[in-house]
Every structure is written in structure tokens, then in C-alpha cells.
Amino acid sequence: MPKTPAKRRSTPRKSPAERARIQALFERFEAAESDPRTELDYDSPYTLLAAVALSAQATDVSVNKATARLFAVADSPKKMLSLGEEGVIPYIASIGLFRTKAKNLVAAAKILVETYGGEVPLNREALQALPGVGRKTASVVLNELGVEPAIAVDTHVYRVAHRLGLARGRTPDQVEHELMAVIPDPWRTRAHHWLILHGRYVCIARRPRCGECPVADLCASREKAS
């Protein structure tokens, strides 16, 4: 008889104590910052989409530096398309992966112009069909514009969720699923930003500042604090 290796639940049930801890965790985040926002500069759905796409494996500071000049010249799909790949590159050459991003930015602009009349389609299917736009980027756009609560799992969210003991999954999709299961509705829209900002300024990748952490007492992996 083939032994069935006890399959782990993708989202393990939480004990009442665990759920209380998580509840306290987000109440703490909310008390500290009730309306967390993205730190990417944008002034329209299109510039938001472009900025988020450019932010892959790049700091928001470097992206804002580049988009300040890029958006002054091309803040619409139509303008981005006529600027062209070679025209875009000088503006974003200071950002990593710039060749790929320039190519995708123009290719996506072409689709937005030809298929969506220059507008940004506000649904996941259409967004993720754009070159350079995956689940994470689409989630950020949909969440930021208030279309639907979505928890984009980027490097910060992934790391912080693991450290706080909110998720164990190995892939971003698994972590997103676990977070959605654990975070109740009134917090879902803001959870992404709380986790991002916490990861950026406190729960830093290399050397987490546990000594200055507002949720250290609620953290699953706080032991060697400093």
C-alpha cells in the first residue's frame, strides 16, 4: 500500500493564540500609520503602472529619480510609444535591467494605445497580459487604485511575512495565499504597504533593526535582537 505522505495544508490553521497575535500585529501597524501609501511617484494610472514596472529589483528612490525626467516627456502610452525604446533608455539607464524595461515599457504602451485606447485596463487579466507586467505589478496597481484588495508579494513582503511568522510558503503565490487567509478584510488593502515599509525601514534584509522594531514583542523570529 503506497503510503500517502501526510500532505501539509497550504494554509495551516492558526490557533486562537496565533490569530490573536496576528490581530495585535496589524492593530499595531494601523496605530503607527493608518494610511500607508506607496513611495513611488505617480499622478495617473498609467504613470503608476509604468513606475511599478520599473521598480523591479530597483529601489523606489532610483525609480523616482528616473521617472521624474521620463514622465516629464512621456506620461501617457501614446507619448511613450512615440519616444521609442532607444528614446526611453537614456532616462532609465540608471536603473537595473534597463534594456528589458525599456523594451517592455514601449511594447506595453503599444498595446495600451492599440487595444485600450490609451487607457490602462483595470483588471488583472489585461494587466498581466502586458509585457513586463506580472502578478506582483498588477496587484500593486489594482490595490493602489482601489480596484480590489491585493497583497503583492515582493522581496520585502516575502521576507517580512516569513520573519513575522505569517507565512511559510516557498513561492510568492503561496505566501500571498497564506497572507490573504490570515489578514482580515479591513486591513488587506493596507497590509501590503505596512509590510513593505516595515521591511524597508525596520525589518531590513541584511540586519533587521529589532531594537527599534514596534512589533518585536509580537515577532516569531526576534530572538537575536539588536
Add this chain to the structure above:
DNA sequence: ATCCCGAGGG
């Protein structure tokens, strides 16, 4: 699994 890929921090 691998490629893309510059800037900033330690």
C-alpha cells in the same frame, strides 16, 4: 534554473 543589470549600503 537562468538571464537581465545599475546604484547604494555595509
Add this chain to the structure above:
DNA sequence: CCCTCTGGAT
């Protein structure tokens, strides 16, 4: 020098 930064496509 090495690591990290709001990933996506192959």
C-alpha cells in the same frame, strides 16, 4: 568586495 532593491520571461 558582496548584498540588496516593491520581478518577469524564457
